[in-house]
Amino acid sequence: xxxxxxxxxxxxxxxxxxxxxxxxxxxxxxxxxxxxxxxxxxxxxxxxxxxxxxxxxxxxxxxxxxxxxxxxxxxxxxxxxxxxxxxxxxxxxxxxxxxxxxxxxxxxxxxxxxxxxxxxxxxxxxxxxxxxxxxxxxxxxxxxxxxxxxxxxxxxxxxxxxxxxxxxxxxxxxxxxxxxxxxxxxxxxxxxxxxxxxxxxxxxxxxxxxxxxxxxxxxxxxxxxxxxxxxxxxxxxxxxxxxxxxxxxxxxxxxxxxxxxxxxxxxxxxxxxxxxxxxxxxxxxxxxxxxxxxxxxxxxxxxxxxxxxxxxxxxxxxxxxxxxxxxxxxxxxxxxxxxxxxxxxxxxxxxxxxxxxxxxxxxxxxxxxxxxxxxxxxxxxxxxxxxxxxxxxxxxxxxxxxxxxxxxxxxxxxxxxxxxxxxxxxxxxxxxxxxxxxxxxxxxxxxxxxxxxxxxxxxxx
Amino acid sequence: xxxxxxxxxxxxxxxxxxxxxxxxxxxxxxxxxxxxxxxxxxxxxxxxxxxxxxxxxxxxxxxxxxxxxxxxxxxxxxxxxxxxxxxxxxxxxxxxxxxxxxxxxxxxxxxxxxxxxxxxxxxxxxxxxxxxxxxxxxxxxxxxxxxxxxxxxxxxxxxxxxxxxxxxxxxxxxxxxxxxxxxxxxxxxxxxxxxxxxxxxxxxxxxxxxxxxxxxxxxxxxxxxxxxxxxxxxxxxxxxxxxxxxxxxxxxxxxxxxxxxxxxxxxxxxxxxxxxxxxxxxxxxxxxxxxxxxxxxxxxxxxxxxxxxxxxxxxxxxxxxxxxxxxxxxxxxxxxxxxxxxxxxxxxxxxxxxxxxxxxxxxxxxxxxxxxxxxxxxxxxxxxxxxxxxxxxxxxxxxxxxxxxxxxxxxxxxxxxxxxxxxxxxxxxxxxxxxxxxxxxxxxxxxxxxxxxxxxxxxxx
Numbered sequence: 001x002x003x004x005x006x007x008x009x010x011x012x013x014x015x016x017x018x019x020x021x022x023x024x025x026x027x028x029x030x031x032x033x034x035x036x037x038x039x040x041x042x043x044x045x046x047x048x049x050x051x052x053x054x055x056x057x058x059x060x061x062x063x064x065x066x067x068x069x070x071x072x073x074x075x076x077x078x079x080x081x082x083x084x085x086x087x088x089x090x091x092x093x094x095x096x097x098x099x100x101x102x103x104x105x106x107x108x109x110x111x112x113x114x115x116x117x118x119x120x121x122x123x124x125x126x127x128x129x130x131x132x133x134x135x136x137x138x139x140x141x142x143x144x145x146x147x148x149x150x151x152x153x154x155x156x157x158x159x160x161x162x163x164x165x166x167x168x169x170x171x172x173x174x175x176x177x178x179x180x181x182x183x184x185x186x187x188x189x190x191x192x193x194x195x196x197x198x199x200x201x202x203x204x205x206x207x208x209x210x211x212x213x214x215x216x217x218x219x220x221x222x223x224x225x226x227x228x229x230x231x232x233x234x235x236x237x238x239x240x241x242x243x244x245x246x247x248x249x250x251x252x253x254x255x256x257x258x259x260x261x262x263x264x265x266x267x268x269x270x271x272x273x274x275x276x277x278x279x280x281x282x283x284x285x286x287x288x289x290x291x292x293x294x295x296x297x298x299x300x301x302x303x304x305x306x307x308x309x310x311x312x313x314x315x316x317x318x319x320x321x322x323x324x325x326x327x328x329x330x331x332x333x334x335x336x337x338x339x340x341x342x343x344x345x346x347x348x349x350x351x352x353x354x355x356x357x358x359x360x361x362x363x364x365x366x367x368x369x370x371x372x373x374x375x376x377x378x379x380x381x382x383x384x385x386x387x388x389x390x391x392x393x394x395x396x397x398x399x400x401x402x403x404x405x406x407x408x409x410x411x412x413x414x415x416x417x418x419x420x421x422x423x424x425x426x427x428x429x430x431x432x433x434x435x436x437x438x439x440x441x442x443x444x445x446x447x448x449x450x451x452x453x454x455x456x457x458x459x460x461x
Numbered sequence: 462x463x464x465x466x467x468x469x470x471x472x473x474x475x476x477x478x479x480x481x482x483x484x485x486x487x488x489x490x491x492x493x494x495x496x497x498x499x500x501x502x503x504x505x506x507x508x509x510x511x512x513x514x515x516x517x518x519x520x521x522x523x524x525x526x527x528x529x530x531x532x533x534x535x536x537x538x539x540x541x542x543x544x545x546x547x548x549x550x551x552x553x554x555x556x557x558x559x560x561x562x563x564x565x566x567x568x569x570x571x572x573x574x575x576x577x578x579x580x581x582x583x584x585x586x587x588x589x590x591x592x593x594x595x596x597x598x599x600x601x602x603x604x605x606x607x608x609x610x611x612x613x614x615x616x617x618x619x620x621x622x623x624x625x626x627x628x629x630x631x632x633x634x635x636x637x638x639x640x641x642x643x644x645x646x647x648x649x650x651x652x653x654x655x656x657x658x659x660x661x662x663x664x665x666x667x668x669x670x671x672x673x674x675x676x677x678x679x680x681x682x683x684x685x686x687x688x689x690x691x692x693x694x695x696x697x698x699x700x701x702x703x704x705x706x707x708x709x710x711x712x713x714x715x716x717x718x719x720x721x722x723x724x725x726x727x728x729x730x731x732x733x734x735x736x737x738x739x740x741x742x743x744x745x746x747x748x749x750x751x752x753x754x755x756x757x758x759x760x761x762x763x764x765x766x767x768x769x770x771x772x773x774x775x776x777x778x779x780x781x782x783x784x785x786x787x788x789x790x791x792x793x794x795x796x797x798x799x800x801x802x803x804x805x806x807x808x809x810x811x812x813x814x815x816x817x818x819x820x821x822x823x824x825x826x827x828x829x830x831x832x833x834x835x836x837x838x839x840x841x842x843x844x845x846x847x848x849x850x851x852x853x854x855x856x857x858x859x860x861x862x863x864x865x866x867x868x869x870x871x872x873x874x875x876x877x878x879x880x881x882x883x884x885x886x887x888x889x890x891x892x893x894x895x896x897x898x899x900x901x902x903x904x905x906x907x908x909x910x911x912x913x914x915x916x917x918x919x920x921x922x
Contacts, residue, residue: 112851340760459476
């Protein structure tokens with residue numbers, strides 16, 4: 001049993017209580033008490049005590065859209081058009097990965113996420129060549145919580161964007177489906193329940209309706225979740241309209257892929273009918289503000305979705321599209337971006353954004369009864385923000401301080417499943433120096449194999 | 462003489478050379494050599510050597526729009542409408558400052574700027590009650606470079622936004638003008654030229670055309686610069702049209718306030734004629750992407766201004782509007798925001814944004830021959846970004862790594878005027894702990910005097 005004491009606890013519980021001079025008692029992987037420090041300590045006077053020094057404690061952040069394999073190609077395609085970004089850089093580089101690259105990129109990505117306060121994430125598309133088992137082992141050892149989605153596909157391109165696809169990104173439909181089911185058999189619920197396995201079908205343009213229906217059926221039979229990119233750019237909507245005569249959400253519904261076990265990625269170009277359909281079916285959406293702005297996809301109608309009752313969470317997306325996996329930094333984008341879109345500074349207040357990054361993320365992962373808030377009986381997944389810094393001083397509202405001023409580099413401590421994973425900013429479960437060196441080395445080799453050189457626009461001497 | 466060796470130097474010189482394994486030799490306040498480390502070290506083998514360990518070196522960042530007095534009221538008005546933001550929080554709090562508050566807020570702000578790599582800044586509006594001399598003394602001792610603008614005003618409200626103004630924010634026009642001229646007499650060129658004094662007239666709605674003409678005349682006679690908020694929100698444009706029958710830039714030109722000694726702040730709501738007028742007159746613009754998004758002012762036509770030949774730089778603005786003074790973090794906004802506005806991911810590449818934050822800022826400050834690039838004969842103002850971190854790994858393009866992935870917390874070393882001001886992230890010239898404690902204490906007293914309490918939307922226990 002450990003008592004974490006003297007913190008300002010942003011609980012995210014149903015009443016959204018904020019407890020100053022609070023304490024959390026943890027036994028095993030669970031929170032067994034939470035409240036004013038004096039009361040909690042009186043109940044557990046003899047247990048190990050960790051002093052939080054007045055810092056802010058909040059539920060671990062849930063990043064609901066991650067491409068692990070893209071951490072190692074961070075910055076490979078800055079300031080390019082989407083077609084070039086995809087077909088000349090991202091696919092070509094990822095198509096040259098082997099399983100060691102897949103594992104190293106996952107290590108780099110998880111290292112960054114842990115250091116910046118992400119305690120759970122949804123990886124959306126693990127290709128066969130990245131090596132599912134190796135990645136799952138990294139998740140297990142690192143101590144993070146994850147839903148790992150295996151790619152399935154049966155159209156060898158991403159037809160809404162381009163007819164080209166790098167051969168290394170192609171998977172045989174039967175092989176990709178079998179690998180997804182095998183991964184689920186092997187890893188679902190592993191590591192004390194920290195690992196889930198989901199389906200990660202390619203977006204429309206990469207799968208036929210038949211394949212989507214098979215995914216939906218397997219998912220229903222096994223209680224699996226599905227995450228899928230939808231309506232990221234205008235061309236996606238036009239493609240679905242042209243091919244199937246439906247709106248993006250109509251099409252998804254027609255193949256059985258709307259519902260409480262489905263997490264849509266991006267959902268930028270939706271109309272009011274689409275939004276109503278998501279609300280009615282209980283479908284989740286992950287908003288990815290950095291990716292959508294950098295790739296100039298558009299600004300998703302997040303306030304409208306929230307108003308309609310859609311559960312919207314937040315994702316960092318990938319190294320070439322963000323370019324970081326720092327949820328804390330992305331909170332500010334998820335607030336300000338919608339203010340300027342609507343020319344209304346009162347929408348998307350800090351409190352709403354923090355809900356998206358915690359409890360809404362937990363709902364999207366089907367874990368709302370386990371994580372996403374600090375409550376007795378839930379998993380002990382929480383982070384501590386070190387507050388004694390110029391850019392966080394003063395802090396009249398701890399919620400808006402986190403959203404408007406903090407970065408992941410302010411995260412001092414991370415606890416997942418009751419275990420201290422990050423302490424004083426150091427990840428205890430991973431070898432940072434080794435991973436950074438290996439990521440640099442492997443990235444260089446991948447670029448060489450792919451025949452790609454990335455340089456600044458300026459002369460390098 | 463000191464030789465800083467083994468860095469990747471992003472010089473921002475006229476050829477925009479990037480020098481790998483480079484070195485900079487510094488004598489007194491100047492760069493005396495720059496080039497490949499082997500060559501520079503061969504010329505100065507016996508001098509003190511500082512190992513940059515392969516990190517990235519770039520010219521110190523120039524923040525061209527800062528409200529020093531607002532650091533201490535960071536987070537006072539999050540998620541409010543602009544009128545409430547201004548008239549119920551910012552003015553009321555600032556109107557309750559005394560000179561000790563003004564000095565402490567300046568210390569907090571400069572501490573944050575130095576730690577995050579800002580080596581020069583333009584403060585736009587020092588009110589009489591903040592104590593100009595005390596603030597100038599902080600600048601002098603801290604080692605930073607600054608243009609300090611003294612408020613002048615003769616309309617006691619900010620009429621384009623509201624008829625209300627907190628009494629404490631009002632200044633007698635003759636007193637405010639006299640204080641500006643006295644400050645210029647006393648401080649212009651002080652601290653080895655690190656301090657400039659500018660005029661900071663209130664925006665249209667706060668000054669009569671007559672006062673603006675007096676400012677323009679004094680500025681011309683003394684070689685002073687002027688910085689002024691213009692066309693931040695649509696209401697500003699409507700006001701000027703209604704009162705004077707002109708566009709914002711026509712009006713500014715009519716009172717003598719366009720030209721190479723004028724730095725306009727925001728310039729969000731400009732049309733093509735306005736932009737052409739700024740280009741023709743050589744007027745500078747500071748773009749403030751965080752402030753404009755958070756306050757929902759709009760997205761300034763920065764690509765259009767740059768294409769027309771207007772010199773555009775970047776500013777963080779203030780604690781209630783950003784909420785941080787971290788130029789590195791704001792670079793990403795100055796890139797991605799314009800991509801999504803234009804739905805074009807190729808505009809505002811990282812290279813352009815870094816120009817805005819360095820050499821364009823130097824131009825805006827009238828210091829293009831002194832700072833803004835790493836060249837022999839220029840002042841030694843530069844910063845070192847520590848690269849061995851997960852979120853900066855790998856780094857195929859050092860320019861886009863800085864813009865798309867770094868934060869001010871990655872700044873390891875800051876050199877200004879040839880002196881090491883920040884080392885291993887610690888500001889050598891300022892007492893961080895004392896300043897943070899004092900800022901908290903003074904902020905609390907200011908809130909109490911103003912009768913303002915800021916709380917989260919959620920219950921605090």
